Amino acid sequence: MPLPKPQSYVQTPEQPAPTRRRGWVVAGKVGITLLTLGLLWHSVVADAATAAAWRGLLARALSGAGRGPVLLALLLMPLNWGLEAWKWWRLARHLEPVSFRRSFRAVLVGLTLGFVTPNRVGDYAGRIMELKSRRLDALGAVFLGRYCQLVATVAAGTLGLLYFLLRFYLPAYPAAKLGLVGLTLLINTLVLLPLYHSELLVAAVEAVRPLRRFSRFLAVMPTYPARILTDVLLISSLRYAVFCAQFGLLLLAYGVQAPAGHALAAIAGTFLLKSLVPSLNALADVGVRELSATHLFGLLGEPVLPVLSASLSLWVLNIAVPSAIGLVFVLRLNVLRKRKTPASAPSV
Template structure:
């Protein structure tokens, strides 16, 4: 065998070993960052620590125990629905089990905890797939966009309620304009979900955005019935979130009427979603500021609302992120390449949403 071939052969184990150590180092870095942010947000931060202590005290002493336990019981339901949604999207690309989908969601949650605007959620779900990882970017975007659509539909209704009730009561013409604007916004947000080819056309029309088209090209291949399922599951998960928030508000002593309270919760989630964040920790301040303002308009004191909002973040983000660390450490970031013929072809689906 020629010397240069022997040299190349000898270098391959070294590259493999170097890559292995880089993966291990990345996992440890993510672990340390996650644990550090959890410590800072739950223990070192005085406001969050106080809310957490009150949550534990109310549970152990019996005051508000049932609402808190119900909210806690809904945590696996919340992320189970999200895993169901991702399973429905991922199986369009390749055969995948619900168990792997649930693991991918937890891994994405942990990675998103330490990345800007939670972009690590994409990586966590893509890594769990065997093939078509580039197309998986579009699948993840489709799932997140479906959740955003539900948030916008409910949130605009909540904010319109507050605008008409507290700010535009004496300005009926302006109030009508706000309602019309809300309807147009909702239509504009909903349209790309079912007419994704329009979204791709917009990307092609804007030169700086053209590079994103290849990542979203898989979206028009999803049939309309799949979009219906994604939207329905997004709505179900939204209801679970709202129920958890309502239960925690009751546990801490807030007693807003059902309708206005639901409008405040919906408005809070919308305002939080519109503000980009550096990481999951930054979401805390945005949600608390929105919640205390909207519930303040309903005459609710700040402390119960603040405690409930912080507890919602701890239950749904902090604790599952910590649970996902175990899966992160066992990730197989790089997979062995397989012959192209061995890769399963995607199952053809009809009536694609285009």
């Protein structure tokens, strides 16, 4: 069955948006702002565990205990989202000419909208609204960026979980160990293959009737050359490394003394388990990550409270704070921007 063609959007000039539509847009922005602020208040202030972790983080940042690691983790926050903006810039300019500044703004808007939507689907809307054309094709581009991040997470996370399984659960079963190593290699191969052969993924979606309507959104994926995909995968790996460094620094700040190699395996396993569980919104990620982190670090003999505090602080730094910053760009977002005829854009 032939694959659907990427969307084309050649449009005629539009009339100015009616006042009623503009009113709905303003109301939507106000609603998103209030909802985001309410969720931030609930998660950072009203929730006892997160509030305690946040106060501990501030105390360590302002005092001698753990000040250096906390400040380093804080300084890595703009680098983290800068790498995500770089990744989106590489993907978006395959569709239309776009600046890095606009890509960074799109990432922050998407983060804020994703904060209040199930499974962070608002991230898609935030990014495509910053484009002037081929907005439906942008859905496939956002999915591609997420998939590259998943590949990096699975590669590191399976190795981390493999370490724990071999050491704590299968120490006396050499045959099972060998089979588990083979299974790890197979999983990583199966996850990596669709990235460079996305036409297989599109064809699979097209073959499943309930999913067939989504195939037109993914049809742009096979048009990305291998060079762009490799670049985006490398950027995703760098961003993953920044996440791990932040978590490690916060663990150090809270007094966790696990050896570096063991701690890295636990961090990688935590991120993998968190990524495999769909969430209702950004708040649901907190429970999944904390449960995974406390269990894995518990196997290493680390107490629960410092690990819990470090994990909650990581969420505050990388999700809560940037989501609040993104509200500024949500309020300035031009939702009713006229879409133009797409110009030819460089593919590298």
